[in-house]
Amino acid sequence: MTALRTGFQFEMRVLRRSFGELIALVTAPLMTLVFLAVIREGGRDDLAPYAVLAPALIVLWGVALIVSGELIAQDRENESLEAMVATPASFAGVLTGRITAVTLVSLTGFAESWLAAFLVFNVAVPIPHPGLFILIVLITALAMAGTACVMSAVFVLARSARAFQNSLTYPFYVLGGVMVPISLLPGWLEPISRLVFLSWSSDLLRDALSPAPVPDLASRLAVILVLGVAAYVLGLALVRRTVDRLRRTGSLTYA
Amino acid sequence: MAEDAVEVRRLRRVFKGRRKSPDVTALDGVDLVIPAGEVHGLLGPNGAGKTTLCKILSTVLLPTSGHASVGGHDVVRETAAVRGIIGIVFGGERGLYTRLTARQNLEFWAAMYGLRGRTLRQRVDAMLGQIGLTERADDRVEGFSRGMKQRLHLARGLIGDPQVVLLDEPTTGMDPVAAREFRTLVGELRDDGRTVLLTTHDMAEAEAVCDRVTLIDNGRLLATERPAALSSWISTYSRVDARDVPAERVPQLIGELRDIPGVTAVRAIQPSGIRVETDAVDAAPQVIRHLLDSGINSVATSTPDLEEVYLHIIGERGLRVSR
């Protein structure tokens, strides 16, 4: 538990300094304006909930990719990785704490997009089921943290993977139904999308923003959790392999 | 050139402190004259103001007050003229386009110095030959050793055929072999009739290469002399070493030697010696006489080299100065 807390506090301090990494938080409000402008021009102000959710989810994923994904790789680059591995604290625990911190900070994307919508377009998107909404957001964040664990292991194990880091954004925004629900996409995409927890989260969040009761809440939440936990387990296994490899061979990367 | 290559009068440069830091005076009223064709050394520890002076002379920095001119052109008012006749070289890894080849680097700078067409290509080829990089001309700089990069820096600095060459700590990080080769190149510059200002904190280098050496510290010039003149001028700071001194006599001898006028320091040296430092011309002979009279026959004197001169004049700063 201390490892988790140590990692969490450490990362919060780091984030306060390295604002440049959280670039997504700067562009988030602008993205909200983009989506709102498009739906307003299209005469569909009723889609405002979609327009504020999309940037929030984009921030969540984008920050995970760029910040969490880089955590281990950065440790290696500033040569603190060996030192971290050598501490009595569990490396995986510290990493999880750090990722949790990053993920929580990225949730401010939600506040930002709601605020941008209100300040610029005078649109206040109501939240009919606030408790539910928050629950879904938190579970989504958990799943994101789990997925971020995989990202951070992959980006250090396969150096060439970082060249593709950029290409793991928009494809997942499409597959995740971040703005356009996957029900509107060609049918052959659906099976693939359903493996991405974002697609479940975005649908669920959109439902939570509509006044009607949310159908199949429990089972859908369960799917998100399962996908998130599966990713976390995979991520931990990869991290363990990373550390083992470091101890055995003195180097980290395969490719 | 009839006029002096470099003339500096009462040159001051003050850097404004940021927020609560005080202002820093990097150069505090410097006067310096370098006649054409001379290789002039500027010797001083880090932070002494050497690089600041180079920056001002190369028009990269404006002085706060005072006057500096290169080849008769004022560095502030005739900037373009100055830039046309100087070349700067500095040590270290940065300043080269590492992803380009040696040839591409030189071609770029040749263009910056106004060369074109066949002249450009010929000059680049000639430079590459002069620095011994012809075979590696089309390899990327990022794969070069420190010494090769330094040679390329030199070529880059000379590509415009400058009359005045500023070398700012050019042998930083070089191994001794490479450094020695570099000194040969500096000699060639003198043979070409160019004027060279070489800044360094390496005494051996200054002594080996320069016609005259100026000592600088804390933004002020301390002395300008020929290297040999400096050494002999400071022969007052000579040292007497006594060896094979019986252990029981060491403390008493040390006390006696300390009483001799002109002796600045006496200490015991392992395994059985005493070292005496002096700062008066006739002190050393007196020390020797005393030692011989005391029955110590293994006695040697040494004239300090530039390193010790440097240390004496500038004072102990807790720095290890490289040889």
Place this chain on the structure above:
Amino acid sequence: MPDLLRPVRVLRYSAGNAWADMWVIFSPLTWILGWVSRVLVQVVFFALIGLLLDSDDAVRYLFVGNAVMITAMEATMSVTTTTWERRQGTMPLLVAAPTRLWPVFVGRSVQWLPTGVITASVALFALGPAFGIEWTPAQAVVVLACLAVVAVATYCFALVLSAIVLTAMDLHNVISNVAQAITMLIAGVMVPVSFWPGWVEAIAQALPLTHGLAAIRAVTDARAVGPVAGEVAAGLVLTVGVGALWLLAAAVLLEYLAAAGRRTGSIEFAE
């Protein structure tokens, strides 16, 4: 007789760095799989919003806008690579040389120009038909020319940003991304420029993309080049004009920064 070609020569040699940088950032494989594919999906992502609006026109509008936006986006990414010049430690050497600074910086990141045009072309011509947009050869040629103009003009705008970033190097990412986001918002990429209030429209006129995109839309919507030739020409002239003004501003700003740097001592040697 002053050597008028010297800036051009320096630009050409500085572009050598641009080319070298390109292949440091990308290998052919990562460029195709890692970059081109991502920007194509980006265009699709935004075009699909038209599905949400249940409007084929919206889909096409968003598709064209976002495809052309790629050219502007890549030109703006030059802000990061241009400022690599300062990290090399060559600034004092450049200042001390008898040639001005601005040609060096202009040539520094030109690799983004052809790549931006190529990527946008792939989007428009290869993906376009899937979104109901087709081209006659004449249209395609005109569009290609427009893309090239957009690339160059936006690059000039990006040069001003680069000059600003030279004074605050850590902001390169923020400035580059915010500039792209604002362009996307107001230059007619997602919604017509007229959507916005007057003062925002005025700002949009200063962005090269606004006019170039208008020209491309004219060609696309008309289905033949002839009738809209005038409109296209006007859009291109405006794009070039705006770009030229930004280039001038960049050159002036760079020389000013060099002069200021000489006064304050901020032009560093190595180490």
